[in-house]
Amino acid sequence: MSKPETRTFLLDFEKPLYELETRINQIRDLAQENNVDVTEQIHQLEERAVQLRQEIFGGLSPSQRLQLARHPKRPSTLDYIQAISDEWIELHGDRNSYDDPALVGGVGRLGGRPVVILGHQKGRDTKDNVARNFGMAAPGGYRKAMRLMEHANRFGMPIITFIDTPGAWAGMEAEKLGQGEAIAYNLREMFRLEVPILCTVIGEGGSGGALGIGVGDRLLMFEHSVYTVATPEACAAILWKDAGKSPQAAVALKITASDLKDLGILDQILPEPVGGAHSDPLGAAAALKEALLTNLETLNQLSGKERRDLRYQKFRRIGAFIELPA
Structure with a gap:
């Protein structure tokens, strides 16, 4: 087992594991300094660390998944684009007046196929987060996204979006610039692509x-991601x-991937490395x-009309309810 990385941010439920990993490395260093063989003891502690990691991350509550x-350090849109695309060119601006850094997008290749990829982009530290507005897009960001999606539709390129x-x-300025209209326009137009x-x-x-x-045609979610109508803090x-x-609200809101899969909203849960995506971004x-x-291989076998019809039916099924007689 390699030494745990130096962390500037540690979640409460990660601390027991971090302390155990630190103790293992301290024992290893002391044994090397004093030329003492503690291989068996180290092996037992490492097995315990693996078991503890599985116990912690296999039984997370909704509020703990929200923290993850x-x-x-969780991989961002640009991190994933760099890792999965064969090549990538970022495009800027909404063709009106603004280039929103909180929502990035461009053209690239995935598995040799031309695609348009776009998504929300958070920052790594406080300065970067302020520059990216903590991943909260302005109206210009959604108009930029729609411009890129129109480009994809015109040239027959699949669209891949990353939500974060x-x-x-x-903000008041966002309302002045038409935030509600920009989002509503995207909702309508994405159904016709x-x-x-x-x-x-x-x-x-x-x-x-x-x-x-x-x-979209398919909604995927990473195992420890969340998807919600409002943050648990706002709901509470x-x-x-x-x-x-907020922990009580997180349970009631059904924000986890497994909850959404059971409700028929989510199509596929993507497994994360044990310890979360930030513990092994490449994995x-x-x-x-x-x-x-x-x-993409499945969707490419359908015609454009078939994809539109299935997309429409997919969202019609969400939120169905039954009225009982009085």
Whole structure:
């Protein structure tokens, strides 16, 4: 077992594992300094570390999965693009007045096939997050996304979107620039596009900000990602006037991948490396690429009209309810 990386950010439930890994490396270093053979003891501790990691990450609560989805070291849209694409050219601007850094996109190749890839982009640190507006796109970002999707539809390129945002930018300026209209326009227009559309929640999928690039033929989610109509903190503040009850709200909102799969909203759950995607970004990227290529192969066998019809029916089935007689 290699030494654990130096971490500047550690979740509460990760601490026991981190402490055990640190102790293993301390024992190894002391044994080397004193020329003592502790191979058997180290092997036992390493087995315990593997078991503890599986126990921790195999039984996470919805609120703990939310913490993982927001982990600052979790791979971002640009990380995945770099890992899975054969080549990539980022395109900028909404052809109006603005280039939103919170939503990135461009053309590339996936498995040798030309595609358009776009998604929300968070920052790695405070300075980068401020520059990226914490992944909360402005109206210009959604208009840029729609411009790129129109380009894909015109030239017959599949569209791949990566969702990772707490929600659309809710500032006064965003409202002045037509935030609601920009998202609503995308929702309508994505239903008429004839090319395959694959949407993947790679981290946090929040509210209309996620839906603005989330209308597709297939919805994929990483195992520890979340997808929700509102953040648990906002839900708790609205319902109980207490944001501290967000863990209770996270359970009620059914935000996890397994919940959404059971509800028929999600098409496929992508497994993450034990410890989360941030513990092995290349492993997570490999799982993502395989799933995208498999789904694209299936969708490419359909005509444009068949894809539109199936996309429409997919969303019609979401939120179905039964009225009982009084």
